[in-house]
Amino acid sequence: MTEDRPFGFLQDYHIHTFLSSCSADPEQTPERILQYAHDEGLKEVCITDHLWDAAVPGASDWYEPQDITHVKKSLPLPEDPEVRMYFGCETEMDKDFRLGLAEEHFDVFDFIIVPTTHLHMQGFTISDEDWGDLSRRRTLVVERLDRLLDGNYPFHKMGLAHMTCSLAAGYDNSWENHIKLFQEIPDRVYEDQFKRAAKVGIGIELNTPINKYTDEERELILRPYRIAKDCGCRFYYGSDAHHPKSFLNAASEHATWVRELCLTEKDRFRPFGS
Numbered sequence: 379m380t381e382d383r384p385f386g387f388l389q390d391y392h393i394h395t396f397l398s399s400c401s402a403d404p405e406q407t408p409e410r411i412l413q414y415a416h417d418e419g420l421k422e423v424c425i426t427d428h429l430w431d432a433a434v435p436g437a438s439d440w441y442e443p444q445d446i447t448h449v450k451k452s453l454p455l456p457e458d459p460e461v462r463m464y465f466g467c468e469t470e471m472d473k474d475f476r477l478g479l480a481e482e483h484f485d486v487f488d489f490i491i492v493p494t495t496h497l498h499m500q501g502f503t504i505s506d507e508d509w510g511d512l513s514r515r516r517t518l519v520v521e522r523l524d525r526l527l528d529g530n531y532p533f534h535k536m537g538l539a540h541m542t543c544s545l546a547a548g549y550d551n552s553w554e555n556h557i558k559l560f561q562e563i564p565d566r567v568y569e570d571q572f573k574r575a576a577k578v579g580i581g582i583e584l585n586t587p588i589n590k591y592t593d594e595e596r597e598l599i600l601r602p603y604r605i606a607k608d609c610g611c612r613f614y615y616g617s618d619a620h621h622p623k624s625f626l627n628a629a630s631e632h633a634t635w636v637r638e639l640c641l642t643e644k645d646r647f648r649p650f651g652s
Contacts, residue, residue: 380643381642381643381644382642382643382644383642383643384636384641384642384643385613385636385641385642385643385645385646386643387418387419387420387615387628387629387632387633388419388420388421388422389420389421389422389423389424389614389615389646390414390415390420390422390423390424390615390616390617390619390628391422391423391424391426391464391466391489391491391537391581391583391614391615391616391649392424392426392468392491392537392539392540392583392585392616392617392618392619393411393423393424393425393426393616393617393618393619394406394425394426394427394428394468394618394619394620395407395408395411395425395427395452397427397444397448397449397451397452398427398428398444398468398620399428399440399443399444400428400620401620401621403620403621403622405621405622406619406620406621406622408425408452408455408456408463409456410622411423411425411463411619412456412458412461412463414619414622414625414628415458415461415463416458416460416461417625418625418628418629420461421460421461421462422461422462422463422464422650423461423462423463423464424463424464424465424466424488424489425452425455425463425464425465425466426466426467426468426489426491426616427444427449427452427467427468428441428444428449428467428468428469428470429441429444429445429446429449429467429468429469429470429478429479430442430444430445430469430470430478431445431446431469431478431479431480431483432445432446432447433480433482433483434476434477434478434479434480436472436474436476437478438499438501438502440499440502441470441478441502446483446486449467450465450486452465453465462650464488464489464650465487465488465489466487466488466489466490466491467479467487467489467490467491468491468492468493468539469490469491469492470492470493470496470503471492471493471494471496471503471522471525471526472502472503473501473502473503473504473505475521475522475525477492477526477529477531481530484531484532487535488535488649488650489535489536489537489649489650490531490532490535490536490537491536491537491538491539491583491616492526492536492537492538492539493538493539493540493541493543494519494522494523494526494538494541495519495522495539495540495541495542495543495545495546496543496545496546497515497518497519497545497546497547497548498545498548498549504518504548509548510548512547512555512558512559515546515547515548515559516559516562516563519546519559519560519563520563520567520571523538523541523571524571526538526580527571527574527575527578527580533578533579533580534579534649535649536580536581536649537580537581537582537583537614537616537647537649538575538580538581538582538583539583539585539616539618540583540585540586540616540618541582541583541602542556542560542586542599542602542603543556543585543586544556544586546559546560547559557595557598557599560598560599560601560602561598561601563602565601565605568601568602568605568606569605569609572602572605572606572608572609572610572611573609573610575606575609575611576606576609576610576611576612579612580611581611581612581613581614581647581649582603582606582611582612582613582614582647583613583614583615583616584603584613584614584615584616584631584632584635584639585615585616585617585618586599587627587631588600588631588634588635588638589627589630589631589634596638600638600639603639604639607639607641607645612645612646612647612648613635613639613641613645613646613647614646614647614649615628615631615632615635617631
């Protein structure tokens with residue numbers, strides 16, 4: 379595979395099963411995910427159910443049942459000669475910048491994704507005092523990524539999940555507010571962060587529903603990804619599918635990301651050496 383070839387739709391490293399409480403869809407099984415991979419010609423897929431490790435204190439009521447024992451119920455994953463399935467997780471960063479996966483358990487997972495934009499969990503990922511303050515939310519988005527990059531983590535098998543997610547703005551008017559939130563983060567801040575991200579080797583996820591934006595909105599949302607590319611970051615696609623119907627948009631979303639960012643194979647994040 380030559381490095382100047384277009385970034386093919388070969389991987390999806392952010393997929394939930396029914397074990398994630400926000401899915402709970404009995405049809406969203408590892409077997410159905412494997413079928414999706416075959417339907418789209420994918421070579422690698424990774425299951426990333428929501429996780430808060432029981433070894434880390436402070437889980438929210440929503441996260442507490444979703445521990446390692448729970449997410450391991452998807453194992454063993456189906457084996458297939460054409461598709462490699464990996465066992466990962468989507469863990470969390472709480473309002474005290476604590477990661478929901480204990481250091482001694484990183485080896486349990488093939489891949490670990492961390493959202494720094496999950497600011498919709500009042501009292502857990504964001505304090506009550508900061509809840510209604512968009513300016514404070516902007517500061518937190520920046521600080522949370524800084525704290526993640528400061529950590530002593532195995533970044534070679536980690537991804538930054540949906541870094542422009544609308545949930546950074548909470549719930550009320552989140553669509554308009556999240557665009558404003560990311561628009562007002564200066565280029566120099568992004569440049570500093572993405573230079574560090576490239577240095578430690580974390581992958582940058584292509585996830586936001588890019589086709590839902592107007593042309594003007596899309597340009598604003600694409601800005602940090604363009605900066606990340608210029609800084610040498612590598613990218614992977616994650617559908618964040620919670621239900622089988624989510625698979626229907628994946629190829630179209632992927633194609634838009636590739637076209638807008640002019641991605642080639644040299645830009646691909648390869649946590650599994652593929």
